[in-house]
Amino acid sequence: MTPAVTAPAPGGRHAPVSPGTAQVFGRPSGVAGSFAPAGRRTDSPQPQVAAPDPVLAEAFGRPEGSDESLQRDPLATFGETDEPEPPADPWRDPESMASLSRPAMSAETVAPTTPGPKLGVRDVLFGRRIAWHALATLVVIALLIGVVGGLMGRFTAEVAAPLNSDTVELSTADKNDDTTARSSVARVAQAVERSVVAIDVRTSSAYATGSGFVIDREGYILTNNHVISMAANDRNVKLEVVFFDRNRVTARIAGRDPRTDLAVLKVDNVANLTVANLGNSDDLQIGEEVIAFGSPLGLDRTVTSGIVSALNRAVPLRPDSESDTDAVIDAIQTDAAINPGNSGGPLVDNDAKVVGINTAGLVPGGGSIGLGFAIPIDQAVPIAQALIKDGKVNHPQIGVNASSVRNDRVLGAQIRNVVDGGPGAKAGLRENDVITSFGGRPIESADELTVAVRTAKIGEPVKFTYWRDGRTFDGTITPASD
Known part of the structure; x- marks a missing residue:
């Protein structure tokens, strides 16, 4: 149940406190000041501190015989070694009594040594842990192993084929004395x-x-x-x-x-x-x-x-x-x-x-x-x-000089000059005419015209074809001697 809240009274005075609030927050009975007198018991119930748990008391309590208010940190000495206290130094303790000590240096007595017995094979190899008859047996076994290994090596060497031989003779086919052509x-x-x-x-x-x-x-x-x-x-x-x-x-x-x-x-x-x-x-x-x-x-x-x-x-x-x-x-x-x-x-x-x-x-x-x-x-x-x-x-010739021509209009031997009175002039050839055929042989270059003329016969007429100004003409020419 929520206690009622009373608004403050006019004139700066507080409103009256409810009985519930006063019971919770008010002074105990018989106390008028701010603090209760020491040792004064009140009739109101007081909080009681229970005895600590035994386990917690053992873990966090003070050690027996300790009157310190705070316990020393148990980890404060972690990592330190427990060293025994050094003996008392009379020179550092002014209250120590005089006493005798060891001399500054003490000579140690060294006993003289005498040469020992010489070491044998048995001592070096086996440290005297094997008897003489056992050692002799091992030697015999080692010899037997060596002999057997040598015999086996000799046997395998004889079985393998030798690289060289003086008994091999290479054979060839019988010599053929026939000289008849075979191809x-x-x-x-x-x-x-x-x-x-x-x-x-x-x-x-x-x-x-x-x-x-x-x-x-x-x-x-x-x-x-x-x-x-x-x-x-x-x-x-x-x-x-x-x-x-x-x-x-x-x-x-x-x-x-x-x-x-x-x-x-x-x-x-x-x-x-x-x-x-x-x-x-x-x-x-x-x-x-x-x-x-x-x-x-x-x-x-x-x-x-x-x-x-x-x-x-x-x-x-x-x-x-x-x-x-x-x-x-x-x-x-x-x-x-x-x-x-x-x-x-x-x-x-x-x-x-x-x-x-x-x-x-x-x-x-x-x-x-x-x-x-x-x-x-x-x-x-x-x-x-x-x-x-x-x-x-003497070679046949037609009295013209020519060069090769190749373009989109014509292909052949183009006349560069014509000798006056020569076979070409008599046949009606002019400069820039292009010979495309000679003696039935196609002409596509000046070299082909030269060959065609050289294979002709002197004095015998030869038919030829030539191109002039976009038109093709046929003619006859008679090679003469050069």
Whole structure:
């Protein structure tokens, strides 16, 4: 029940206190002041302090005989060691009595030592813990183990196969004395090799090697002009032909033609010459097997084989420091390896007939990449005959100079100038005309026109096609001698 609260009386006096509040917060009976007198007992109930729990009293009470108001912290000496009190020092205690002590130094008596008995194997190894008869037994066992191990090693060594032997004899197939060719290439090589020669051109400071082949029993040899150009321009050059049997013979130049890169040499007083069998290059087929003979890099009697890769390739041959050849050949392309030194050697078909003269090869890295070129034998024979007969050759020409043209309107050989009164002028050709066909052969460059004219015959009319101002015309032209 909540006691009623009376508002304070006017005039600053407190309102009367309720009996309940006075009983709780008022002074005990008989007390008028602020504090009750000491020892005065009142009739009102007072709080009583109960006896502590025995366990708590033992844990937190004062030790027996202690009259201190506060107990010492039991952890105050944690970690300290209990050390015995040092003995009394008479020098530090002024009240101590005089007494005698130990002398400053005391001499210790050392007993003399005598040498002991010498140690044996048994003492060192076993510390006298093994008897002599046991030690002897161990020695015998160790010897037996060594003997058995040696015997086993000897046995295994004898069982393993030896690395060397003086009883082994290697057997080979019986020697075949039959010299019959065992492949088509070998058959062709045997038939042609004796007609092929190596050509050496030497000066006091230079050396060149080429190839050639015998075309007549009187000692005529066909080769390339660029092989012997150095000898033709310097009389001090030594020119030799080396035959299959390594016989060296001095050669002379019977005739040469820088415009077709062909030359004929002549050797005298050579008996039993083997003449090459000439074939027909016009009958060649693309893909037909061919064999190249020569002396690449001075390696004479070298044979390589391949196929005919293409026909009628216009390949220009320009003069350089070692050759005055300035020609465009109508070449047979082959993948048979043709390297420097193969020049002038024969290109032979499977019937052992010469179908071309190895002349050039594209060797950008210094070796064959399967792009070799040979002069067709059908074009070489009339030139060789003319060189043997007269020492020179007359070539057909049409009296024009041309350059290659390739644009969106026309493709061919564009006329740059026309010689007055020449075959071209008579045929009605003008400057800037573009020849696109000659003798039925497509013309796509000036080199192809040069080859087409060189393969024509002097005095025989040839049909051709040319382009002028967007129109195409046909005409006839008669090549003349140069």
